[in-house]
Amino acid sequence: MKNISRLRYFIYLSLLIIGGCTTGKKALQKGDYDASVEKSVSRLQNSPKNSEAMEVLKTAYDLALKDHLRKIDEAKMSNDLFRWESIMYDYQKINQLADEINSCPACLAIVPNPSKYITELAESKYNAAGARYNSGLGYLREKTRQTAKKAYYEFEKTLNLQPNYKDAKAKMEDAYWAAVTRVVVQPIIVNSSLYKLSADYFQQQIDQYIAKYTRNRFVIFYSEEQATNQKIVPDQVLSLNFDDFVVGQTYVKERVEKLKRDSVVIGETRTKRPVYGTVKATLSIFEKNISSSGLLDMSITDWKTRKLLRQQKFPGTYIWCDSWASFQGDERALSKEQLIMTRRKETLPPPPSALFLEFTKPIYNQLVDDIGYYYANY
Template identity: 80%
Template sequence: MKNISRLRYFIYLSLIIIGGCTTGKKALQKGDYDASVLKAVGRLQNSPKNTEAQEVLKTAYSFALQDHLRKIEDAKLSNDPFRWESILYDYQKLNQLADEINSCPACLVIVPNAGKYIKAVEESKYNAATARYNSGLSYLEVNTRQSAKKAYYEFEKVQNLQANYKDIKIKLEDAYWAAVTRVVIQPIRVNSPTYKLSADYFQQQIDQFIADYARNKFVVFYTEQQATNQKIAPDQVLSLDFDDFIVGQTYVKERVEKLKRDSVEIGQTRDGKPIYGTVKATLSIFEKNISSSGLLDMTITDWQSRKIVNQQKFPGTYVWRDRWASFKGDERALSKQQLALTRRKQIVPPPPSTLFVEFTKPIYNQLVDQVGAFYNNY
């Protein structure tokens, strides 16, 4: 019985502690008035007659109101050009508290006049947008790519504050294109008609990469044809050339193994008993490797100064392999795997155009990784 009584006591005590926390009293003692109000409201929605939550709400809302209004007045007296954003924040927090209280009937008895600052919020948004707009204009006047990026971000904030503020859409567009680096990628040059189709496939992969590129919105890639059609004056030109490539370099290697296996049944006696002995064979294993490789040069050049801003070389190799074997002697000397290898026929290797495509795959992966990394924060 004593144990049951103790258990009930601890459960009761736990409920009191939990109830005390959820009324917002703890947050009030810490000076977190907003959180205290929200917790008290939540408590009163579930338990309208909770006296502690009633007292907490009354005190916490009074303190929260005074605290936000004080911060607003302090901000209005400051010289910070972006002070209206902090003013807006405090007005919005007051409106949020008012909405929470107004949605709770029991709370309205405690705080019947939780007012909302709708007009003040709209005025603060407009003033905050004006400050960001003027800041954006100042950055735009500097007339550099980096300042244009800053202008773009300022105009973005304006649009978030006031979607139809003045000519913000035009200013965003102006700032964006002033910040953009236009990169024209020249077609890959391969001085061999044999591999033209394969090089075209590699070019298509690159064209797809630049069409899908979205890592940095301030970098726009164009093919040479697109730049010509759209009359684009590039900021940079990215050229790709194969310094060298070899396709279909063939190596055939033969390895000869002398095989022997003991205790193999090689016959029978007249009365039918097995005769065991040693069997031998000579196994010739052939391995054909067809190697194809190349080295791609990537050069990024500033269009106006003609200076190289980045240059890298990317190697690629692909080796096609085939194995087969033949033997002389007793096949019982061979393992199952060795015997299977002797029954394989030589495979016809891929055509040179396919080998060309294969060795360019690792080159392509290196290329797009490095291009992405170079322009990621450009």
């Protein structure tokens, strides 16, 4: 069985090697001239005298070059605003094929002087950048937030094509600030000194979230203090208020169980033989639940029109639990777990401020998820 497995492995490995050493003939037959050149070059780098790869390279390169030049001529005659990007791509492919052939001594014997279009590529890049730049200017002139976003991306593409093209960097900055939505987040007001520290901590968590928000580059959140200091005129105002909250609702439940256990040694005879009998006990189990809950209202309003854009309510609940027990009767009637419970004392609950903080945790998670969802593609 081992020999058969080894044979299968050898056959599989041989097929992989054979497949990896293709001359590019199949790609040539399918009309994929670029791939055919790349594969024949690869084969000649490993096997410089491979006659089939030599033949394929000569034919495939000639066809690939003619195909790219044809596409370039067609693109130049088209009315496509972004035709120069297509032209640039074809010049890049021609130059890439030339570089591959130049890296293979055996290939240079077949194609001695592969064509390279350095100047033409540079010109097409410059023209492509100009087309994107002009497109960005057109979008920017429309003076809407959505078209400003489009302008931003057009100027970004301009700079990717031509890093120092005219004033594209400054125009991109202008487009960005025209596209940004400025959201001022109003602080939560809790009119109770008992919960002030907890409410402040909850507010700090929200402030940290909005300060680190990066999901959408075109949305910037400001605290009310930041907006005042920086003299920001908001586009939207996000308000957070507790509709209601209750802290420390206490519920205590007692459950009584009658217990008995048979065949327990309850004594011994004069002859020291054990005496078996039934033992009984009454077990009282106490369960205390302290419930705290609240409902946070979030509303997003357009600053100029005062129109309500979104309103959501987020509930949160936290239940603190404690349990203990007592018994009367014979402790041998109790199980090990029941006996441990009777030795447990009633625990003091957390202070109200801590209970307040606990019920806000699920509210916070819902809140940031909703904010992230709403502004993700804004």
